[in-house]
Amino acid sequence: MPGRFFITTPIYYVNADPHVGHAYTTIMTDVIARHHRQRGEDVFFLTGTDEHGAKIARAAEEAGRTPKEHADDLSARFREMGRVLGASNDFFIRTTDEQHMAAVQELIVRMHDKGDIYKGSYGGWYCTSCEAFYNEGDLAEGRTCPIHQREVEWIEEENWFFRLSAYQDRLLAHYDAVPDFVRPRSRMNEARSMVEMGLDDLSMSRAQVEWGVTVPWDPAHTVYVWVDALFNYYTALTYAGDGLVDRLWPPSLQLMAKDILKFHAVIWPSLLMSADLALPEHLFVHGYILKGGERLSKTTGNIVDPFPYIERYGLDALRYYLCREIRFGDDGTFTDEGFHQRYTSELANDFGNLLSRTTKMIERYRDGVVPADPGCDADLAAEATATRDAVRARFDRDDVTGAVEDAWGWVRRLNRLVEEREPWALAKDDARAAELDQALFSLANGLRIAAVLLWPVLPGSCAQVLVALGEPADAVALDMAQWGACTPGARVTPPDPLFPRIELDEVAT
């Protein structure tokens, strides 16, 4: 019985416009969500925006508007990014939603009642870009933030503390019990050593920050923005629809980049234990998209805007490039040349041409009707099943790049089939009509299977492939990636090129 699958992206800060780094996480989450929908699971995909705290208040002030006006504008741009990327999210949460704020208050009251929150005073080096305190020893040269290379400020105030230190043993016990709680393993080890080094209690309210959720028992304080933000994964389910908490909690998979590992692998499970809520099943920590050797970031000033690539090459090309070029879990570099190269040689040549050749041959030699299966390609049928099982197993290990590589291996296998069988030669010899039927059937049916396997990555193009092959555009369940699960007597329609040729010149970013 297919189960539930609740998947999340981090909620993005509304301090600046979305860039390819944010698009990356949203796309990868979408690909995984779509794959699980293909399995027939009850999928819920959550994303949204993180709108409170000093960082956002400062960005709003710089833009000369109120934090709410600023957040409304930027949040809408992130929502629009998701739409343009084809994200199939089921809900978009904003931390300024009233229901979210009320739910955060309820949760921290629960933690307070339990004795996990106490008043104390604290002084530390604060990086507003990270919204986090640093110990002196963790700062970079010149007393700067190790991530943003920006000056940190000394902040000293009385505020409310969460007894994070009390959760140290329970966290380690959880890591032992669920050794792949964080994937890849290197990130699990990193999280474990953070905890083993000892945890300080967490300052979880701010007296000097007005833009946030009010601490219910002490209205002079707002909730620390990370506590407010982390709880979004839970609060969203309390108001995105009826019965969602019971149906979906806890998250099956939560994606993020390594910059926010500690928040998700250490603080987040501790907050949940304190609030008596079940922990997420897995976190997956992917790498950074780099440009010129540096992580894309507004703060470091080297951003890549995804939209010009979409306009020029199409959405599916961007989705494909990110899945394929950057091994999921590792850092990877975004280059115009690499993008163009994969577009031309893989999408246009391997996939687009195969479809146009196949449909044209079926039109020319068989009046556009896919022949019935003569049944002589049992080996190929077995290869198709093996490919589908391999793709599925890759997704089980969060190996999205490997899944695309396996599916592409199948596309290449079909290209070799054209060369091996030479349908144009078979067509000249009436005595070989059955062989031609087999070649054309195997190509059409093989392409249909490729479209099912690649649909999570290339949803628009794969729907077009199916339609060109005379199949329903939505026949994308994983079970359809089965030899012969096609419509008998389907009529093909040679399509316009799926990936038209494009000259390489600078994409204006």
Ligand code: MSP
């Ligand atoms: N608001 C916090 C997250 C709160 S979640 C409870 C935050 N927001 S963010 O806007 O800075 O987004 C960070 C996330 O965006 C990263 O964890 C990652 O998923 C994605 N990325 C941003 N830049 C990226 C790259 N250059 N490369 C890869 N992913 C990137 O942190």
